[in-house]
């Protein structure tokens with residue numbers, strides 16, 4: 001089938017996750033085999049696009065990568081529109097270099113796989129005249145415009161398995177086990193893993209917590225003869241007091257503080273119960289993608305190739321009403337999809353007796 005796109009660039013940007021290579025494979029196999037396109041892969045996200053660090057992609061580059069974790073292209077958190085203060089890192093120069101490289105390589109479009117920051121940059125590059133298509137990637141699942149991003153389901157499985165394991169040791173020692181999961185601004189991963197793993201208390205950034213409410217819930221469980229509890233905490237949770245603070249002051253106070261460790265201390269002080277914290281960290285971003293993420297990443301990838309061929313640029317492919325479609329790049333740009341306080345999964349949690357800390 002004839003294609004309006006002959007040659008595209010592709011890059012992966014932001015925190016890595018399982019499913020990135022499945023998505024790269026989906027885009028490239030469809031683009032090459034269905035539409036006769038060719039592509040160049042940029043190394044390490046937008047940094048490679050600035051430095052002209054790329055390679056022509058051959059078919060063998062995207063063979064056998066469906067189940068591989070991480071990204072064969074590498075990633076970074078480079079923000080081309082932000083000056084990082086060093087001489088060569090001036091936003092204006094970085095953006096003009098990107099436009100120059102894009103033109104010199106005769107690209108018809110740039111395909112970016114990333115989260116919120118990546119799509120904000122993609123939208124700005126589109127406003128600068130580049131053609132861009134985005135694919136939603138993040139374990140946080142906090143991208144506006146798509147019901148799910150690939151990476152989330154894999155991290156959910158990893159976190160749930162970890163919580164399952166904490167149950168046995170919590171019960172053996174009659175302890176309160178606190179597990180800290182990723183999710184700075186949005187609590188999707190903690191909420192879903194907390195429900196899947198049978199967490200007794202789930203704390204998310206969207207609901208500031210009151211340690212007295214947590215203490216009451218733990219004491220009530222003790223009176224019911226349950227000497228152990230599982231507390232699932234998103235790394236971005238805050239107390240009621242912090243929620244009323246000025247953002248800068250809150251950031252300063254929380255510099256290098258693990259919320260999992262802090263909440264373990266607060267529970268000990270509040271209830272005198274024995275607590276042990278676990279920070280699951282980068283384990284949530286590692287390893288092979290789940291089957292569900294492989295399917296989602298492949299579907300989004302092939303859909304991206306279809307809109308590349310149709311020249312339907314400056315959109316993000318997405319999952320909506322269980323269908324793969326696309327939205328304008330302005331939809332995810334600069335936004336974070338947080339858990340709405342009337343979300344049905346919060347009702348589900350409460351209905352099975354979970355305490356949400358407030």
Ligand code: F6P
Pocket residue numbers: 014015016077115138139140182183184235285
């Ligand atoms: O954006 C995904 C994410 O994994 C967050 O959940 C986490 O807080 C952050 O990336 C960690 O960023 P970095 O990989 O730069 O340390």
